[in-house]
Amino acid sequence: MNASLESNPLEHSSSDQPATMVRARGLTKLYGAEKALNGTDFDIPRGRIVGLIGPNGAGKTTALKAMLGLIRYDGELKVLGRDPATERDELMQDVCFIADVAVLPRWIRVREAIDFVEGVHPRFSRERCEQYLAHTKLTPNMKVKQMSKGMIVQLHLALVMAIDAKLLVLDEPTLGLDILYRKQFYKNLLEEYFDEGKTILITTHQVEEVEHILSDLMFIRDGKIVLSATMDDVSERFVEVMVGHDAVESARALEPLDERQVFGKSVMLYDLERSKANRQQIAELGETRTPGVADLFVATMKGTYE
Amino acid sequence: MNTMKWLLKREYWEHRGGFFWAPIIGGGIFLLLNLMGIIAGQLAAGRANIKVGMFKLDSMLNGMDAQAQAMFGSGVDLTMYSTTMFVGVITGFVLFFYCLGALYDDRRDRSVLFWKSLPVSDRDTVISKVITALVVVPLISLAAGIITALLQLAMIGIFFAFHGINAFGAMLSFGHPFRTILTMFGALPVTMLVALPTVGWLMLCSAWAKGKPFLWAVGIPIGAGIIVNIMDLMQRLAIPDVSFWRDVVFRSLFGIFPGAWMDDGFFSQFKDMDDGGQMVVNIVSLDKIYAVLASPTPWIAAAIGVAMLVVATRLRRWRDEG
Numbered sequence: 001m002n003a004s005l006e007s008n009p010l011e012h013s014s015s016d017q018p019a020t021m022v023r024a025r026g027l028t029k030l031y032g033a034e035k036a037l038n039g040t041d042f043d044i045p046r047g048r049i050v051g052l053i054g055p056n057g058a059g060k061t062t063a064l065k066a067m068l069g070l071i072r073y074d075g076e077l078k079v080l081g082r083d084p085a086t087e088r089d090e091l092m093q094d095v096c097f098i099a100d101v102a103v104l105p106r107w108i109r110v111r112e113a114i115d116f117v118e119g120v121h122p123r124f125s126r127e128r129c130e131q132y133l134a135h136t137k138l139t140p141n142m143k144v145k146q147m148s149k150g151m152i153v154q155l156h157l158a159l160v161m162a163i164d165a166k167l168l169v170l171d172e173p174t175l176g177l178d179i180l181y182r183k184q185f186y187k188n189l190l191e192e193y194f195d196e197g198k199t200i201l202i203t204t205h206q207v208e209e210v211e212h213i214l215s216d217l218m219f220i221r222d223g224k225i226v227l228s229a230t231m232d233d234v235s236e237r238f239v240e241v242m243v244g245h246d247a248v249e250s251a252r253a254l255e256p257l258d259e260r261q262v263f264g265k266s267v268m269l270y271d272l273e274r275s276k277a278n279r280q281q282i283a284e285l286g287e288t289r290t291p292g293v294a295d296l297f298v299a300t301m302k303g304t305y306e
Numbered sequence: 307m308n309t310m311k312w313l314l315k316r317e318y319w320e321h322r323g324g325f326f327w328a329p330i331i332g333g334g335i336f337l338l339l340n341l342m343g344i345i346a347g348q349l350a351a352g353r354a355n356i357k358v359g360m361f362k363l364d365s366m367l368n369g370m371d372a373q374a375q376a377m378f379g380s381g382v383d384l385t386m387y388s389t390t391m392f393v394g395v396i397t398g399f400v401l402f403f404y405c406l407g408a409l410y411d412d413r414r415d416r417s418v419l420f421w422k423s424l425p426v427s428d429r430d431t432v433i434s435k436v437i438t439a440l441v442v443v444p445l446i447s448l449a450a451g452i453i454t455a456l457l458q459l460a461m462i463g464i465f466f467a468f469h470g471i472n473a474f475g476a477m478l479s480f481g482h483p484f485r486t487i488l489t490m491f492g493a494l495p496v497t498m499l500v501a502l503p504t505v506g507w508l509m510l511c512s513a514w515a516k517g518k519p520f521l522w523a524v525g526i527p528i529g530a531g532i533i534v535n536i537m538d539l540m541q542r543l544a545i546p547d548v549s550f551w552r553d554v555v556f557r558s559l560f561g562i563f564p565g566a567w568m569d570d571g572f573f574s575q576f577k578d579m580d581d582g583g584q585m586v587v588n589i590v591s592l593d594k595i596y597a598v599l600a601s602p603t604p605w606i607a608a609a610i611g612v613a614m615l616v617v618a619t620r621l622r623r624w625r626d627e628g
């Protein structure tokens with residue numbers, strides 16, 4: 001199930017970076033009696049774009065905060081081989097994050113923000129930042145409080161993407177933005193920022209928008225990672241087939257993970273690892289295809305709010 | 307070290323209005339009031355048919371005895387001290403609210419998440435804010451205050467010059483403007499030490515409060531003071547409540563205001579003093595100011611201030627901003 005588990009976390013690649021960027025074992029976080037993280041295990045390998053996807057209250061943000069050393073937790077957690085609880089200061093040299101939109105201080109000017117990040121961050125490139133900003137309406141003397149929400153995000157993204165971080169964590173980076181901004185952002189992220197030495201971890205509710213840039217998926221539910229797989233694994237493991245009324249019963253016999261109605265036909269989604277069926281049997285029912293992340297998500301999370 | 311430079315700049319950028327403009331505007335208004343006072347005085351004198359130029363101030367002073375000359379000099383020094391103090395009071399209020407907001411405002415608007423995404427430790431962040439409150443702002447305030455005081459003396463001098471009197475010579479020969487300036491800068495380490503418990507307490511409240519840090523910061527010490535008073539009244543407990551108000555309440559809230567270092571020990575130095583005109587020069591001398599440090603109280607209070615800053619740093623490190 002978990003492709004990344006196969007790689008040894010202690011194994012170092014030639015570029016002297018751990019092959020596993022994040023490693024969690026029995027990661028637990030209690031808020032009172034509520035278990036925001038329930039002893040979960042996961043690994044994030046280097047050079048991937050991972051989507052951490054889950055319903056509200058599943059523990060996404062808590063997991064990110066633990067990785068970023070913002071909260072205490074129980075269990076074992078290593079980010080770039082370091083313990084985020086005790087080695088946060090060292091860790092932040094290599095890790096960057098956008099925790100929420102519009103968290104830039106309202107009093108700061110564009111010029112001051114660039115100067116400050118350049119002053120304190122050894123991996124910041126003023127040149128790159130100014131390149132990103134050249135495509136915006138932002139001017140050096142503009143204050144954050146004068147900006148629209150979209151402009152604040154543009155500035156924040158320009159600052160963060162000009163940092164050559166090994167791990168970039170984005171928690172709902174495009175929340176509240178219009179579709180033009182969102183598309184542009186993911187395009188920049190993939191084409192200009194990302195390279196094989198970097199790892200990006202994204203949480204979002206807008207699954208459809210990130211689907212095409214992700215290399216890995218992690219589904220989280222009730223404080224546990226319930227699915228962790230590469231997109232290739234997903235297409236090998238899950239299959240969707242559209243069947244007519246006549247074939248519904250035989251399709252149901254193969255124990256689909258989920259069933260939904262489209263244009264009077266039934267769409268069956270199979271987990272080939274768990275159902276009795278094999279790909280050939282399913283192909284006989286009708287035309288097959290790899291399910292979209294959103295459909296897979298809905299199928300996996302069924303009953304969450306019940 | 308480089309990071310610290312940028313952190314200090316950051317504080318200055320955010321609070322330029324309070325740190326830089328408030329003392330300047332305060333000093334400016336003070337000078338304007340003085341000017342209006344001078345003009346009013348001039349008009350009143352004119353109505354009463356008094357000619358200011360009739361009094362030959364310089365020759366009058368030169369003919370006076372030493373005590374009267376010293377009185378005049380003390381007046382000049384006192385003018386400088388009080389004007390600088392006036393600006394210092396403005397800065398005291400600025401610092402009070404700066405410290406209360408220092409570790410609270412960025413949590414309220416969630417920009418703490420931006421600062422925490424950069425490779426800057428919480429310890430360095432808190433240290434930069436403490437240096438700002440204890441060194442940067444007092445230096446700016448002192449400079450602004452001294453400039454205001456010098457402009458004020460210049461204004462008075464020019465007023466007399468219009469009437470053909472040379473007051474500048476008298477101010478310089480009987481007053482001690484340079485020693486006054488040096489004394490004020492020289493006293494900075496003492497004022498910093500006395501400000502430390504206040505800065506520590508206010509920043510602790512700032513790091514801890516979920517809301518309304520002002521109410522917590524002011525309410526807790528004053529509430530405690532009242533409880534101590536009530537217990538003293540009802541049970542005659544041997545808690546020395548006068549020293550509670552003076553050593554706990556005052557030191558936790560007012561250490562950042564000018565003259566906060568003047569304690570009983572300081573005043574006891576002048577109990578038997580009777581030298582008339584020399585007063586101000588004698589009171590405000592560095593050896594008498596530093597004598598305050600002979601008592602353990604300011605040191606204990608400063609140590610508690612440092613401890614509160616350590617707690618504030620830990621609170622900032624682990625506070626979950628939801």
